[in-house]
Amino acid sequence: MEKTDIAVLGGGVIGLSVALKMLNSGREVVLIDSEEPGSGTSYGNAGTIAEYAVLPVGSPEVIKRLPSLLFNKNSPIAIKRSEIRSLAPWLMKFLYQSMPKQAEKNAQSIAKILVNARLRWEDLASQINGSSLLNSNGSIYIYKSKSIYDAGLKDINHRKTLGLNAQMLNPSELNKLEPNINLIEGGAAYFPDCAYMSDPGKMMKLLLNTCIEKGCPIIRQTAKNIERTNNGIKVTLDDKSTILSKHLVVSAGAFSKKFAKQAGDNIPLDVERGYHVEYDMNEPLLNRPCCSADGGFYMSPMSGRLRVVGTVELGGVSPEISMDRVNHLENGASNFFPSLGKPSRTWLGFRPSIPDSKPVISASRKGNDVVYAFGHGHIGLTLAPVTAEIVESIITGKKPPIPIHEFSVQRF
Ligand SMILES: Cc1cc2nc3c(=O)[nH]c(=O)nc-3n(C[C@H](O)[C@H](O)[C@H](O)COP(=O)(O)OP(=O)(O)OC[C@H]3O[C@@H](n4cnc5c(N)ncnc54)[C@H](O)[C@@H]3O)c2cc1C
Structure with a gap:
């Protein structure tokens, strides 16, 4: 059984950005992905910071x-x-x-989380040598x-x-x-x-390489199951090995629903x-x-x-x-x-x-041992840096960059 501080399940643009943010805060991070991180939806999009x-x-x-x-x-x-x-x-x-009424409320929340998306990406890109x-x-x-x-x-x-x-x-x-x-x-x-972005795939590679350089192991396995134990969150992988972490971030994009359910939350993804x-x-x-x-x-x-x-x-x-x-x-x-x-x-x-077009960036209902970062729909590339900041705030108790209750699991 491998033990770590933070396990990130899913290495698309969201998981990679979260992993880098937590590595920058001096935390120990392990990233799990069944595929080459960043090679799925986060690779093939339109590239707009929208x-x-x-x-x-x-x-x-x-x-x-x-x-x-x-x-x-x-x-x-x-x-x-x-x-x-x-x-x-x-x-x-x-x-x-x-x-x-709902649509207008959702628009107002989305407008708030989109503010400064470009500036946030400029900052992230410069950290990973991706400004060009x-x-x-x-x-x-x-x-x-x-x-x-x-x-x-x-x-x-x-x-x-x-x-x-x-x-x-x-x-x-x-x-x-x-x-x-x-x-x-x-x-x-x-x-x-x-x-x-003139090449989202290349940007994903730079994000991945920076995480690796900062000491993040990449576990190329499919996560099968997550479970709370007395010692932390246990992720069971395809080959039956396990990873035990204090915090698990679920960032498996379209495949996140089952893990949220195993952590106790039914999310309409x-x-x-x-x-x-x-x-x-x-x-x-x-x-x-x-x-x-x-x-x-x-x-x-x-x-x-x-x-x-x-x-x-x-x-x-x-x-x-x-x-x-x-x-x-x-x-x-x-x-x-x-x-x-x-x-x-x-x-x-x-x-x-998610039906309301808002991502779920939230501690699970049972606590911040499991943190959700998925459901970004059409704007996941755009929202990756702010998502990473919000996840950091949920894990560390730091002040979040924007009010986050509108993106919480409590809304379902
Ligand atoms: C056609 C199209 C155009 C788009 N254009 C834009 C755009 O211009 N601007 C914008 O902001 N957004 C755009 N988007 C949306 C954006 O691409 C997504 O919101 C974003 O990529 C989602 O990132 P993610 O990290 O949540 O998911 P993903 O990129 O899907 O990453 C999830 C990762 O989890 C891994 N995973 C899943 N299940 C498991 C498991 N059981 N075990 C281990 N690993 C697992 C996967 O292998 C994958 O690497 C577009 C999307 C599409 C489809």
Whole structure:
């Protein structure tokens, strides 16, 4: 049995950031991951440090459009029909959280936790030698038609009430910022203060290497089970070996629910599957991530490739790829860039999603021997540094960087 002060279960961007934070506080940390840490969802995302993502996924507008969104093949959201029954409890909670009062409350909480996300990432990137992977050209939402632009304007005005800095662009202003995007009928919203990563995978490797350099052992095993004992939290691994720790941080992304249950908490975590296709090219066509607002996907310039990334597919963690979703991304990208051809590769990842779009960053109900750090949905990359600060405060008793009760397990 290996003994440690803090065990971190799951080494995506959340677990890696938590591990580094605790190592920096002089604590002994062990990281457990069944895969290469940082190689899953935290690798394949759109790379945006999305301070502008202040609105929850569930909103009154989404309820109105849900039937057409879920059952139209060309829609940005899909549902795996075979999974509808198992998704039902999550969907019911999601519908409740989409009602006007709840949605506004959730937006206010999300806006608070997003504040300074870019500054926090600049600080973290400089600690791990990753500053050159952070770009500060901002991000853009593109509204192809006049009617989509009008709906977008309403959405952006709502975000502005939550403190967001955004500029609306007409088609020629958009074309000046992004010369490879032809004149469209609608317009765009520009978020000038936001950053993005030109290679999230490389940033994950830097995070991992820094943790290792600071003395963090990486246990490449699948955790099977966690249990409270008189001497601490015991994690049983695939090969039946165990790790005993004073604190266990559950940061297994979309796979965290079962461990929370074993620690005594029933958390409504489910999965929004997301995809990317990549086109290898020397000059990736865009100067910053551009999101097709009605298509529900980003086109993110990354080193040596254009990554077309997004869409939501409700329906569990099976590795099976839905070609409808991939085609949605390919068709969407070729509407902007007709000569793209076929993608060089395709990828599927799992957003760990809570119906209220807020992560769970919290001590377990039974105490801070188990700490939850999962459920970051669409903004896990953005929120990793602040999550690490909050986890540190829960473990050490330090003052948290923001009020944290809104992200607590007590809300369920
Ligand atoms: C298509 C797409 C686009 C996105 N774009 C953005 C974006 O632009 N900006 C943004 O902020 N966010 C974005 N996100 C969301 C973001 O990527 C996620 O919220 C974030 O990566 C979640 O990180 P995590 O560490 O919680 O989970 P993960 O990265 O999934 O890491 C969890 C880790 O736990 C390990 N694990 C799981 N179970 C076990 C077990 N039993 N034993 C041992 N190890 C285990 C896994 O192997 C994995 O390494 C996007 C997501 C998707 C899918």
